[in-house]
Amino acid sequence: MSPTSSAPVALVTGAAGGLGSATIKKLSDAGWQVIAAVRTPEALSALPLGLGSVTPVVLDVTDPDSIHAAATTVAPVLADHGLDALVNNAGVIVQGPVELVPPHALRRQFEINVLGQIAVTQAFLPALRRAGGRVVNVGAVTARTAVPFFGPVAASKAALASLNDTLRLELKFLGVDVVLVEPGALETEIFNKADKAAADDGWAGETEARQRYVKALGDAQAAAAKQKATPVEKAAGTLTKAITTRRPATRYLIGQDARALSFLRILPDRFRDGLLLRTLGLSRASYPKPAESAHAR
Template sequence: MAEQSLPSPRTVLVTGATGGVGSAVARALHADGWTVYATHRRPADADALRDAGFTPVHLELTDEDSVFAAAEQVGPRLDGLVNSAAIMGQGPVELTPAEAWRRQFEVNVIGQTTVIRAFLPALRASGGRIVNIGAVSARVPLPFFGPIAASKAALAALSHSLRAELRHQGVEVTLVEPGAMDTPIFATADRASADLGRAGSAKTQQHYARALDAVATTAARQPLGPVAPAVDAVVRALTARRPATLTTTGRDARALALLRFLPDGLRDRVVLRAFGVTAEAFADPSVTAAASAARPR
Protein backbone atom coordinates (compact mmCIF):
# COMPACT_ATOMS: atom_id res chain seq x y z
CA MET A 1 0.00 0.00 0.00
CA ALA A 2 1.50 3.33 -1.08
CA GLU A 3 2.11 5.88 1.61
CA GLN A 4 -0.18 8.88 1.49
CA SER A 5 1.81 12.12 1.33
CA LEU A 6 0.97 14.79 3.87
CA PRO A 7 -0.34 18.08 2.51
CA SER A 8 2.29 20.82 2.32
CA PRO A 9 1.85 23.81 4.63
CA ARG A 10 0.07 26.73 3.03
CA THR A 11 2.35 29.60 2.09
CA VAL A 12 1.75 33.32 2.45
CA LEU A 13 3.80 36.45 1.87
CA VAL A 14 3.12 39.34 4.27
CA THR A 15 4.46 42.77 3.39
CA GLY A 16 5.08 45.19 6.24
CA ALA A 17 5.73 42.22 8.53
CA THR A 18 7.72 44.39 10.93
CA GLY A 19 4.78 46.77 11.41
CA GLY A 20 1.83 46.59 13.77
CA VAL A 21 -0.79 44.90 11.58
CA GLY A 22 1.65 42.94 9.41
CA SER A 23 3.47 41.40 12.34
CA ALA A 24 0.19 40.43 14.02
CA VAL A 25 -1.07 38.82 10.81
CA ALA A 26 2.21 36.95 10.37
CA ARG A 27 2.05 35.60 13.93
CA ALA A 28 -1.56 34.48 13.57
CA LEU A 29 -0.91 32.64 10.31
CA HIS A 30 2.28 31.03 11.62
CA ALA A 31 0.34 29.78 14.65
CA ASP A 32 -2.17 28.21 12.22
CA GLY A 33 0.60 26.29 10.48
CA TRP A 34 1.25 28.53 7.50
CA THR A 35 4.72 29.02 6.09
CA VAL A 36 5.06 32.78 6.40
CA TYR A 37 7.36 34.75 4.13
CA ALA A 38 7.82 37.97 6.08
CA THR A 39 9.17 40.96 4.20
CA HIS A 40 11.57 43.49 5.64
CA ARG A 41 13.52 46.51 4.41
CA ARG A 42 16.38 46.58 6.93
CA PRO A 43 18.80 43.63 7.00
CA ALA A 44 18.92 43.96 10.79
CA ASP A 45 15.26 42.83 10.97
CA ALA A 46 15.92 39.49 9.26
CA ASP A 47 17.22 37.72 12.37
CA ALA A 48 14.23 38.79 14.48
CA LEU A 49 11.81 37.55 11.83
CA ARG A 50 13.67 34.25 11.56
CA ASP A 51 13.64 33.84 15.35
CA ALA A 52 9.86 34.32 15.29
CA GLY A 53 9.54 31.34 12.94
CA PHE A 54 9.12 33.26 9.68
CA THR A 55 11.13 33.11 6.47
CA PRO A 56 12.56 36.61 6.04
CA VAL A 57 12.41 38.12 2.56
CA HIS A 58 14.12 41.38 1.76
CA LEU A 59 11.75 43.60 -0.22
CA GLU A 60 11.78 47.33 -0.91
CA LEU A 61 8.38 48.37 -2.20
CA THR A 62 9.70 51.31 -4.19
CA ASP A 63 12.38 49.23 -5.96
CA GLU A 64 10.91 47.05 -8.70
CA ASP A 65 14.04 44.93 -8.99
CA SER A 66 13.89 44.19 -5.26
CA VAL A 67 10.24 43.14 -5.50
CA PHE A 68 10.79 40.76 -8.42
CA ALA A 69 13.89 39.32 -6.74
CA ALA A 70 11.71 38.55 -3.71
CA ALA A 71 9.25 36.74 -5.97
CA GLU A 72 12.08 34.61 -7.32
CA GLN A 73 13.12 33.76 -3.76
CA VAL A 74 9.60 32.66 -2.76
CA GLY A 75 9.22 30.36 -5.75
CA PRO A 76 6.61 29.30 -8.28
CA ARG A 77 3.63 28.75 -5.96
CA LEU A 78 2.08 30.94 -3.27
CA ASP A 79 -1.25 30.50 -1.49
CA GLY A 80 -1.68 34.01 -0.09
CA LEU A 81 -0.43 37.57 -0.38
CA VAL A 82 -1.18 40.12 2.34
CA ASN A 83 -0.34 43.68 1.37
CA SER A 84 0.02 45.29 4.78
CA ALA A 85 2.97 47.64 4.20
CA ALA A 86 1.92 51.29 4.17
CA ILE A 87 2.88 54.76 5.27
CA MET A 88 0.54 57.42 6.60
CA GLY A 89 0.58 61.01 5.41
CA GLN A 90 -1.55 63.62 7.08
CA GLY A 91 -2.12 67.34 7.08
CA PRO A 92 -4.07 69.91 5.06
CA VAL A 93 -3.80 69.52 1.31
CA GLU A 94 -2.39 73.05 0.99
CA LEU A 95 0.36 72.37 3.50
CA THR A 96 1.43 68.93 2.27
CA PRO A 97 4.61 69.18 0.16
CA ALA A 98 4.83 67.45 -3.20
CA GLU A 99 7.47 65.01 -1.93
CA ALA A 100 5.07 63.78 0.76
CA TRP A 101 2.39 63.13 -1.86
CA ARG A 102 4.85 61.27 -4.08
CA ARG A 103 6.11 59.12 -1.22
CA GLN A 104 2.55 58.32 -0.11
CA PHE A 105 1.54 57.03 -3.54
CA GLU A 106 4.88 55.34 -4.27
CA VAL A 107 4.48 53.11 -1.22
CA ASN A 108 0.71 52.75 -0.77
CA VAL A 109 -0.32 52.39 -4.43
CA ILE A 110 2.53 51.87 -6.89
CA GLY A 111 4.50 49.65 -4.50
CA GLN A 112 1.45 47.48 -3.78
CA THR A 113 0.78 47.18 -7.49
CA THR A 114 4.36 46.10 -8.13
CA VAL A 115 4.12 43.39 -5.47
CA ILE A 116 0.87 42.09 -6.95
CA ARG A 117 2.37 42.01 -10.45
CA ALA A 118 5.44 40.15 -9.24
CA PHE A 119 3.61 37.48 -7.24
CA LEU A 120 0.52 36.92 -9.40
CA PRO A 121 2.02 34.02 -11.40
CA ALA A 122 2.73 32.14 -8.17
CA LEU A 123 -0.74 32.94 -6.80
CA ARG A 124 -2.39 31.86 -10.04
CA ALA A 125 -0.47 28.58 -9.96
CA SER A 126 -1.98 27.68 -6.58
CA GLY A 127 -5.39 29.37 -6.84
CA GLY A 128 -4.32 31.76 -4.11
CA ARG A 129 -5.76 34.81 -2.39
CA ILE A 130 -4.78 38.49 -2.25
CA VAL A 131 -5.68 40.61 0.78
CA ASN A 132 -5.07 44.35 0.59
CA ILE A 133 -5.16 46.41 3.79
CA GLY A 134 -6.96 49.65 3.04
CA ALA A 135 -8.67 52.20 5.26
CA VAL A 136 -12.26 53.30 5.69
CA SER A 137 -11.12 56.87 4.98
CA ALA A 138 -11.03 55.77 1.33
CA ARG A 139 -14.83 55.86 1.40
CA VAL A 140 -15.28 58.79 3.79
CA PRO A 141 -12.16 60.97 3.55
CA LEU A 142 -11.58 63.11 6.63
CA PRO A 143 -10.34 66.69 6.55
CA PHE A 144 -6.61 67.06 7.25
CA PHE A 145 -6.06 63.39 6.38
CA GLY A 146 -6.25 63.85 2.62
CA PRO A 147 -2.91 62.22 1.72
CA ILE A 148 -3.61 58.88 3.39
CA ALA A 149 -7.27 58.91 2.30
CA ALA A 150 -6.34 59.61 -1.32
CA SER A 151 -3.78 56.81 -1.45
CA LYS A 152 -6.14 54.33 0.19
CA ALA A 153 -8.93 55.33 -2.19
CA ALA A 154 -6.57 54.54 -5.06
CA LEU A 155 -5.74 51.19 -3.45
CA ALA A 156 -9.46 50.45 -3.10
CA ALA A 157 -10.04 51.20 -6.77
CA LEU A 158 -7.09 49.00 -7.67
CA SER A 159 -8.49 46.16 -5.52
CA HIS A 160 -11.93 46.30 -7.13
CA SER A 161 -10.50 46.35 -10.66
CA LEU A 162 -8.13 43.50 -9.84
CA ARG A 163 -10.90 41.39 -8.35
CA ALA A 164 -12.84 41.51 -11.61
CA GLU A 165 -9.73 40.89 -13.72
CA LEU A 166 -8.86 37.79 -11.72
CA ARG A 167 -12.39 36.46 -11.31
CA HIS A 168 -11.91 33.78 -13.97
CA GLN A 169 -8.26 33.09 -13.12
CA GLY A 170 -8.80 31.39 -9.78
CA VAL A 171 -7.39 34.19 -7.58
CA GLU A 172 -9.67 35.88 -5.03
CA VAL A 173 -9.15 39.49 -3.89
CA THR A 174 -10.32 40.93 -0.57
CA LEU A 175 -10.03 44.50 0.69
CA VAL A 176 -9.92 44.92 4.48
CA GLU A 177 -10.64 48.44 5.73
CA PRO A 178 -9.83 48.86 9.43
CA GLY A 179 -10.44 51.86 11.62
CA ALA A 180 -7.83 53.57 13.78
CA MET A 181 -5.71 50.88 15.46
CA ASP A 182 -3.16 50.92 18.23
CA THR A 183 -0.05 50.59 16.06
CA PRO A 184 3.12 52.66 15.63
CA ILE A 185 1.92 54.15 12.33
CA PHE A 186 0.65 57.38 13.91
CA ALA A 187 3.98 58.09 15.61
CA THR A 188 5.76 57.25 12.36
CA ALA A 189 3.47 59.63 10.47
CA ASP A 190 4.21 62.44 12.92
CA ARG A 191 7.96 61.93 12.49
CA ALA A 192 7.66 61.84 8.70
CA SER A 193 5.64 65.06 8.68
CA ALA A 194 8.21 66.74 10.88
CA ASP A 195 11.07 65.57 8.63
CA LEU A 196 9.45 66.79 5.41
CA GLY A 197 8.07 69.98 6.91
CA ARG A 198 5.08 71.94 5.65
CA ALA A 199 4.45 73.57 2.31
CA GLY A 200 3.31 77.16 2.09
CA SER A 201 4.43 80.40 3.65
CA ALA A 202 4.45 81.09 7.37
CA LYS A 203 1.25 83.09 6.91
CA THR A 204 -0.43 80.19 5.11
CA GLN A 205 0.63 77.76 7.82
CA GLN A 206 -0.67 80.12 10.51
CA HIS A 207 -4.02 80.11 8.73
CA TYR A 208 -4.45 76.45 9.71
CA ALA A 209 -2.86 76.58 13.16
CA ARG A 210 -6.00 76.68 15.29
CA ALA A 211 -7.82 74.09 13.18
CA LEU A 212 -4.88 71.71 13.42
CA ASP A 213 -4.70 72.21 17.18
CA ALA A 214 -8.38 71.26 17.43
CA VAL A 215 -7.84 68.16 15.30
CA ALA A 216 -4.80 67.12 17.34
CA THR A 217 -6.75 67.54 20.59
CA THR A 218 -9.64 65.46 19.27
CA ALA A 219 -7.34 62.75 17.91
CA ALA A 220 -5.51 62.50 21.24
CA ARG A 221 -8.79 61.72 22.98
CA GLN A 222 -9.82 59.05 20.49
CA PRO A 223 -9.24 55.52 21.78
CA LEU A 224 -7.36 53.36 19.31
CA GLY A 225 -8.80 49.95 18.64
CA PRO A 226 -6.98 46.62 18.82
CA VAL A 227 -5.51 45.03 15.70
CA ALA A 228 -7.24 41.70 16.39
CA PRO A 229 -10.42 42.37 14.33
CA ALA A 230 -8.33 43.31 11.29
CA VAL A 231 -6.14 40.22 11.75
CA ASP A 232 -9.21 37.99 12.02
CA ALA A 233 -10.59 39.54 8.82
CA VAL A 234 -7.35 38.80 6.98
CA VAL A 235 -7.29 35.19 8.17
CA ARG A 236 -10.91 34.72 7.09
CA ALA A 237 -10.14 36.21 3.69
CA LEU A 238 -7.34 33.68 3.22
CA THR A 239 -9.23 30.64 4.49
CA ALA A 240 -12.98 31.08 3.93
CA ARG A 241 -14.58 29.02 1.19
CA ARG A 242 -16.16 32.18 -0.18
CA PRO A 243 -14.18 35.14 1.10
CA ALA A 244 -15.81 38.55 1.43
CA THR A 245 -14.74 41.09 -1.15
CA LEU A 246 -14.75 43.94 1.40
CA THR A 247 -14.57 43.84 5.19
CA THR A 248 -14.71 46.86 7.49
CA THR A 249 -13.36 46.30 10.99
CA GLY A 250 -13.51 48.42 14.12
CA ARG A 251 -16.46 50.24 15.64
CA ASP A 252 -15.16 53.64 14.55
CA ALA A 253 -14.67 52.45 10.96
CA ARG A 254 -18.19 51.06 10.74
CA ALA A 255 -19.63 54.30 12.11
CA LEU A 256 -17.57 56.39 9.72
CA ALA A 257 -18.61 54.22 6.76
CA LEU A 258 -22.26 55.04 7.48
CA LEU A 259 -21.57 58.75 6.96
CA ARG A 260 -21.15 58.18 3.23
CA PHE A 261 -24.95 58.00 2.97
CA LEU A 262 -25.36 61.59 4.20
CA PRO A 263 -25.52 64.53 1.78
CA ASP A 264 -22.03 65.98 1.30
CA GLY A 265 -22.72 69.28 3.04
CA LEU A 266 -24.26 67.62 6.07
CA ARG A 267 -21.44 65.09 6.27
CA ASP A 268 -18.86 67.89 6.18
CA ARG A 269 -20.59 69.70 9.04
CA VAL A 270 -20.84 66.53 11.12
CA VAL A 271 -17.16 65.65 10.62
CA LEU A 272 -15.86 69.18 11.27
CA ARG A 273 -17.97 69.46 14.41
CA ALA A 274 -16.63 66.09 15.60
CA PHE A 275 -13.09 67.42 15.16
CA GLY A 276 -13.93 70.66 16.95
CA VAL A 277 -13.18 72.74 13.84
CA THR A 278 -15.41 75.81 13.51
CA ALA A 279 -15.41 78.79 11.16
CA GLU A 280 -13.66 80.82 13.87
CA ALA A 281 -10.63 78.53 13.56
CA PHE A 282 -9.89 80.08 10.17
CA ALA A 283 -10.58 83.69 11.11
CA ASP A 284 -7.60 86.06 10.95
CA PRO A 285 -6.43 86.40 14.59
CA SER A 286 -5.44 90.03 14.13
CA VAL A 287 -8.83 90.93 12.69
CA THR A 288 -10.61 89.00 15.44
CA ALA A 289 -8.58 90.73 18.12
CA ALA A 290 -9.25 94.17 16.61
CA ALA A 291 -12.97 93.49 16.37
CA SER A 292 -13.04 92.31 19.97
CA ALA A 293 -11.27 95.46 21.17
CA ALA A 294 -13.69 97.67 19.25
CA ARG A 295 -16.78 96.23 20.91
CA PRO A 296 -18.38 98.47 23.51
CA ARG A 297 -17.78 97.39 27.05
Protein backbone atom coordinates (compact mmCIF):
# COMPACT_ATOMS: atom_id res chain seq x y z
CA MET A 1 0.00 0.00 0.00
CA SER A 2 1.43 3.34 -1.01
CA PRO A 3 1.34 6.35 1.34
CA THR A 4 0.32 8.46 -1.64
CA SER A 5 -2.60 6.26 -2.71
CA SER A 6 -5.83 8.19 -3.21
CA ALA A 7 -8.02 5.22 -2.23
CA PRO A 8 -9.82 5.43 1.13
CA VAL A 9 -8.16 3.49 3.94
CA ALA A 10 -9.77 1.27 6.57
CA LEU A 11 -8.18 -0.49 9.53
CA VAL A 12 -10.04 -3.66 10.51
CA THR A 13 -9.23 -5.44 13.77
CA GLY A 14 -10.05 -9.12 14.21
CA ALA A 15 -9.23 -9.43 10.53
CA ALA A 16 -8.50 -13.18 10.58
CA GLY A 17 -12.01 -14.12 11.76
CA GLY A 18 -14.90 -15.00 9.47
CA LEU A 19 -16.60 -11.60 9.55
CA GLY A 20 -13.33 -9.68 9.43
CA SER A 21 -11.94 -11.64 6.49
CA ALA A 22 -15.17 -11.39 4.48
CA THR A 23 -15.38 -7.65 5.14
CA ILE A 24 -11.79 -7.12 4.01
CA LYS A 25 -12.57 -8.79 0.69
CA LYS A 26 -15.66 -6.64 0.15
CA LEU A 27 -13.79 -3.45 1.01
CA SER A 28 -11.00 -4.40 -1.38
CA ASP A 29 -13.53 -5.09 -4.14
CA ALA A 30 -15.02 -1.63 -3.48
CA GLY A 31 -11.65 0.00 -4.08
CA TRP A 32 -10.56 0.51 -0.48
CA GLN A 33 -7.09 0.00 0.91
CA VAL A 34 -7.28 -2.17 4.03
CA ILE A 35 -4.97 -2.48 7.01
CA ALA A 36 -5.79 -5.95 8.33
CA ALA A 37 -4.99 -6.25 12.05
CA VAL A 38 -4.59 -9.63 13.77
CA ARG A 39 -3.65 -10.49 17.34
CA THR A 40 -0.63 -12.73 16.69
CA PRO A 41 1.92 -13.28 13.93
CA GLU A 42 0.57 -16.83 13.55
CA ALA A 43 -2.83 -15.42 12.56
CA LEU A 44 -1.35 -13.64 9.55
CA SER A 45 -1.67 -16.84 7.51
CA ALA A 46 -5.48 -16.61 7.77
CA LEU A 47 -5.62 -13.24 6.01
CA PRO A 48 -6.65 -12.85 2.34
CA LEU A 49 -3.16 -11.60 1.45
CA GLY A 50 -3.59 -12.37 -2.24
CA LEU A 51 -5.32 -9.00 -2.47
CA GLY A 52 -2.80 -6.29 -3.29
CA SER A 53 -4.87 -3.73 -1.42
CA VAL A 54 -4.42 -5.45 1.96
CA THR A 55 -1.61 -4.61 4.36
CA PRO A 56 -1.24 -6.91 7.40
CA VAL A 57 -0.28 -5.71 10.87
CA VAL A 58 -0.07 -7.42 14.25
CA LEU A 59 -2.22 -5.65 16.84
CA ASP A 60 -3.29 -7.11 20.19
CA VAL A 61 -6.09 -4.85 21.45
CA THR A 62 -5.29 -5.73 25.08
CA ASP A 63 -1.61 -4.77 24.83
CA PRO A 64 -0.80 -1.02 24.87
CA ASP A 65 2.68 -1.67 23.45
CA SER A 66 1.23 -3.68 20.57
CA ILE A 67 -1.29 -0.93 19.79
CA HIS A 68 1.44 1.71 19.82
CA ALA A 69 3.69 -0.42 17.61
CA ALA A 70 0.87 -0.98 15.10
CA ALA A 71 0.05 2.73 14.99
CA THR A 72 3.72 3.51 14.38
CA THR A 73 3.97 0.86 11.66
CA VAL A 74 1.01 2.18 9.65
CA ALA A 75 1.76 5.88 10.17
CA PRO A 76 3.61 6.17 6.80
CA VAL A 77 0.66 4.52 5.05
CA LEU A 78 -1.79 7.02 6.52
CA ALA A 79 0.59 9.93 5.90
CA ASP A 80 -1.19 13.29 5.73
CA HIS A 81 -4.52 11.89 4.55
CA GLY A 82 -5.35 9.96 7.70
CA LEU A 83 -7.68 7.02 8.32
CA ASP A 84 -11.10 6.86 6.68
CA ALA A 85 -12.51 4.06 8.82
CA LEU A 86 -11.57 2.19 11.98
CA VAL A 87 -13.53 -1.04 12.27
CA ASN A 88 -13.44 -2.39 15.83
CA ASN A 89 -14.28 -5.97 14.94
CA ALA A 90 -11.97 -7.88 17.32
CA GLY A 91 -13.90 -9.66 20.05
CA VAL A 92 -14.54 -12.85 21.96
CA ILE A 93 -17.56 -14.57 23.46
CA VAL A 94 -17.49 -15.71 27.07
CA GLN A 95 -20.63 -17.71 27.76
CA GLY A 96 -22.27 -19.75 30.48
CA PRO A 97 -24.36 -19.20 33.61
CA VAL A 98 -23.24 -16.07 35.44
CA GLU A 99 -23.01 -18.11 38.65
CA LEU A 100 -20.37 -20.36 37.08
CA VAL A 101 -18.26 -18.02 34.91
CA PRO A 102 -14.74 -17.79 36.38
CA PRO A 103 -13.68 -14.23 37.27
CA HIS A 104 -10.63 -14.39 34.99
CA ALA A 105 -12.86 -15.27 32.00
CA LEU A 106 -15.23 -12.41 32.77
CA ARG A 107 -12.26 -10.06 33.10
CA ARG A 108 -10.90 -11.21 29.72
CA GLN A 109 -14.31 -10.57 28.17
CA PHE A 110 -14.25 -6.91 29.15
CA GLU A 111 -10.54 -6.40 28.44
CA ILE A 112 -11.03 -7.44 24.81
CA ASN A 113 -14.57 -6.33 24.00
CA VAL A 114 -14.58 -3.00 25.84
CA LEU A 115 -11.22 -1.72 27.05
CA GLY A 116 -9.37 -2.95 23.98
CA GLN A 117 -11.82 -1.29 21.58
CA ILE A 118 -11.49 2.05 23.33
CA ALA A 119 -7.69 1.81 23.50
CA VAL A 120 -7.48 1.22 19.74
CA THR A 121 -9.94 4.05 19.06
CA GLN A 122 -7.93 6.45 21.19
CA ALA A 123 -4.72 5.52 19.37
CA PHE A 124 -6.15 6.15 15.89
CA LEU A 125 -8.36 9.17 16.55
CA PRO A 126 -5.73 11.67 15.32
CA ALA A 127 -5.63 9.86 11.97
CA LEU A 128 -9.43 9.63 11.87
CA ARG A 129 -9.76 13.37 12.49
CA ARG A 130 -7.35 14.16 9.66
CA ALA A 131 -9.48 12.21 7.19
CA GLY A 132 -12.88 13.12 8.62
CA GLY A 133 -13.20 9.37 9.08
CA ARG A 134 -15.53 6.97 10.80
CA VAL A 135 -15.46 4.55 13.74
CA VAL A 136 -17.52 1.40 13.20
CA ASN A 137 -17.95 -0.72 16.33
CA VAL A 138 -19.15 -4.31 16.06
CA GLY A 139 -21.46 -4.96 18.98
CA ALA A 140 -24.19 -7.57 19.47
CA VAL A 141 -27.96 -7.47 19.66
CA THR A 142 -27.79 -9.21 23.07
CA ALA A 143 -26.67 -5.82 24.37
CA ARG A 144 -30.29 -4.75 23.84
CA THR A 145 -32.03 -7.91 24.99
CA ALA A 146 -30.29 -10.29 27.39
CA VAL A 147 -30.39 -14.01 26.64
CA PRO A 148 -29.76 -16.77 29.21
CA PHE A 149 -26.15 -18.02 29.38
CA PHE A 150 -24.81 -15.14 27.28
CA GLY A 151 -24.61 -12.66 30.14
CA PRO A 152 -20.86 -11.94 29.97
CA VAL A 153 -20.75 -11.11 26.26
CA ALA A 154 -24.06 -9.23 26.46
CA ALA A 155 -22.75 -7.10 29.32
CA SER A 156 -19.52 -6.30 27.46
CA LYS A 157 -21.39 -5.36 24.31
CA ALA A 158 -23.84 -3.23 26.31
CA ALA A 159 -20.87 -1.34 27.75
CA LEU A 160 -19.43 -0.95 24.25
CA ALA A 161 -22.81 0.31 22.97
CA SER A 162 -22.93 2.94 25.71
CA LEU A 163 -19.41 4.13 24.91
CA ASN A 164 -20.29 4.06 21.20
CA ASP A 165 -23.22 6.42 21.78
CA THR A 166 -21.06 8.75 23.87
CA LEU A 167 -18.33 8.81 21.22
CA ARG A 168 -20.92 9.53 18.53
CA LEU A 169 -21.86 12.71 20.39
CA GLU A 170 -18.34 13.70 21.41
CA LEU A 171 -16.73 13.23 17.99
CA LYS A 172 -19.47 14.61 15.75
CA PHE A 173 -18.30 18.21 15.98
CA LEU A 174 -14.77 17.01 15.18
CA GLY A 175 -15.97 15.51 11.89
CA VAL A 176 -15.80 11.83 12.91
CA ASP A 177 -18.89 9.61 12.58
CA VAL A 178 -19.44 6.71 15.00
CA VAL A 179 -21.60 3.74 13.97
CA LEU A 180 -22.69 0.58 15.80
CA VAL A 181 -23.32 -2.70 13.99
CA GLU A 182 -25.25 -5.30 15.99
CA PRO A 183 -25.24 -8.86 14.62
CA GLY A 184 -27.25 -11.76 15.89
CA ALA A 185 -25.99 -15.32 15.38
CA LEU A 186 -23.53 -15.65 12.51
CA GLU A 187 -22.26 -18.66 10.56
CA THR A 188 -18.69 -18.25 11.81
CA GLU A 189 -16.26 -20.15 14.02
CA ILE A 190 -16.59 -17.68 16.90
CA PHE A 191 -19.20 -19.78 18.69
CA ASN A 192 -17.06 -22.91 18.39
CA LYS A 193 -14.18 -20.90 19.80
CA ALA A 194 -16.45 -19.79 22.65
CA ASP A 195 -17.29 -23.44 23.44
CA LYS A 196 -13.60 -24.34 23.50
CA ALA A 197 -12.74 -21.33 25.66
CA ALA A 198 -15.46 -22.29 28.14
CA ALA A 199 -14.06 -25.82 28.33
CA ASP A 200 -10.54 -24.46 28.84
CA ASP A 201 -11.64 -21.95 31.48
CA GLY A 202 -13.71 -24.46 33.43
CA TRP A 203 -16.48 -23.43 35.78
CA ALA A 204 -16.50 -21.64 39.10
CA GLY A 205 -18.61 -22.87 42.01
CA GLU A 206 -19.18 -26.23 43.65
CA THR A 207 -20.10 -29.44 41.83
CA GLU A 208 -23.70 -29.11 43.04
CA ALA A 209 -23.97 -25.67 41.45
CA ARG A 210 -22.62 -26.96 38.14
CA GLN A 211 -25.02 -29.90 38.07
CA ARG A 212 -27.90 -27.51 38.55
CA TYR A 213 -27.34 -26.10 35.05
CA VAL A 214 -26.50 -29.24 33.04
CA LYS A 215 -30.00 -29.90 31.69
CA ALA A 216 -30.79 -26.21 31.16
CA LEU A 217 -27.60 -25.66 29.16
CA GLY A 218 -28.32 -28.70 26.99
CA ASP A 219 -31.90 -27.61 26.36
CA ALA A 220 -30.87 -24.04 25.53
CA GLN A 221 -28.15 -25.21 23.14
CA ALA A 222 -30.57 -27.54 21.38
CA ALA A 223 -33.10 -24.74 20.96
CA ALA A 224 -30.45 -22.28 19.75
CA ALA A 225 -29.21 -24.80 17.17
CA LYS A 226 -32.62 -24.64 15.49
CA GLN A 227 -32.35 -20.88 14.98
CA LYS A 228 -31.18 -19.69 11.57
CA ALA A 229 -27.79 -17.97 11.67
CA THR A 230 -26.88 -15.26 9.17
CA PRO A 231 -24.32 -16.22 6.50
CA VAL A 232 -21.07 -14.36 7.08
CA GLU A 233 -21.07 -12.96 3.52
CA LYS A 234 -24.42 -11.27 4.13
CA ALA A 235 -23.24 -9.91 7.47
CA ALA A 236 -20.08 -8.58 5.84
CA GLY A 237 -22.24 -6.80 3.28
CA THR A 238 -24.07 -4.91 6.01
CA LEU A 239 -20.83 -4.12 7.82
CA THR A 240 -19.29 -2.86 4.58
CA LYS A 241 -22.30 -0.63 4.02
CA ALA A 242 -21.83 0.86 7.48
CA ILE A 243 -18.19 1.56 6.59
CA THR A 244 -18.58 2.94 3.08
CA THR A 245 -21.98 4.59 2.71
CA ARG A 246 -21.83 8.37 2.56
CA ARG A 247 -24.48 9.04 5.21
CA PRO A 248 -24.53 6.04 7.55
CA ALA A 249 -27.26 5.19 10.01
CA THR A 250 -26.25 5.28 13.66
CA ARG A 251 -27.02 1.56 14.09
CA TYR A 252 -27.32 -1.50 11.84
CA LEU A 253 -28.92 -4.81 12.84
CA ILE A 254 -27.74 -8.00 11.14
CA GLY A 255 -30.02 -11.05 10.93
CA GLN A 256 -33.66 -11.93 11.51
CA ASP A 257 -32.86 -13.03 15.06
CA ALA A 258 -31.27 -9.64 15.74
CA ARG A 259 -34.39 -7.85 14.55
CA ALA A 260 -36.60 -10.13 16.65
CA LEU A 261 -34.53 -9.63 19.81
CA SER A 262 -34.48 -5.91 19.21
CA PHE A 263 -38.28 -5.89 19.01
CA LEU A 264 -38.55 -7.87 22.26
CA ARG A 265 -36.82 -4.99 24.06
CA ILE A 266 -40.03 -2.95 23.96
CA LEU A 267 -42.11 -5.67 25.67
CA PRO A 268 -42.76 -5.70 29.44
CA ASP A 269 -39.93 -7.44 31.26
CA ARG A 270 -41.90 -10.38 32.69
CA PHE A 271 -43.64 -11.07 29.40
CA ARG A 272 -40.35 -10.93 27.51
CA ASP A 273 -38.65 -13.19 30.08
CA GLY A 274 -41.36 -15.83 29.75
CA LEU A 275 -41.26 -15.70 25.96
CA LEU A 276 -37.48 -16.12 25.85
CA LEU A 277 -37.45 -18.94 28.38
CA ARG A 278 -40.14 -20.86 26.52
CA THR A 279 -38.32 -20.36 23.21
CA LEU A 280 -35.14 -21.78 24.72
CA GLY A 281 -36.93 -24.71 26.33
CA LEU A 282 -36.36 -23.40 29.84
CA SER A 283 -39.93 -23.56 31.09
CA ARG A 284 -39.93 -23.84 34.88
CA ALA A 285 -42.24 -26.83 34.73
CA SER A 286 -39.55 -28.82 32.92
CA TYR A 287 -37.13 -28.73 35.84
CA PRO A 288 -37.22 -30.28 39.29
CA LYS A 289 -38.17 -27.95 42.09
CA PRO A 290 -35.10 -26.93 44.17
CA ALA A 291 -34.79 -28.69 47.49
CA GLU A 292 -36.49 -26.84 50.31
CA SER A 293 -33.95 -25.00 52.43
CA ALA A 294 -33.67 -25.12 56.18
CA HIS A 295 -34.71 -21.44 56.30
CA ALA A 296 -37.93 -22.23 54.45
CA ARG A 297 -38.80 -24.90 57.01
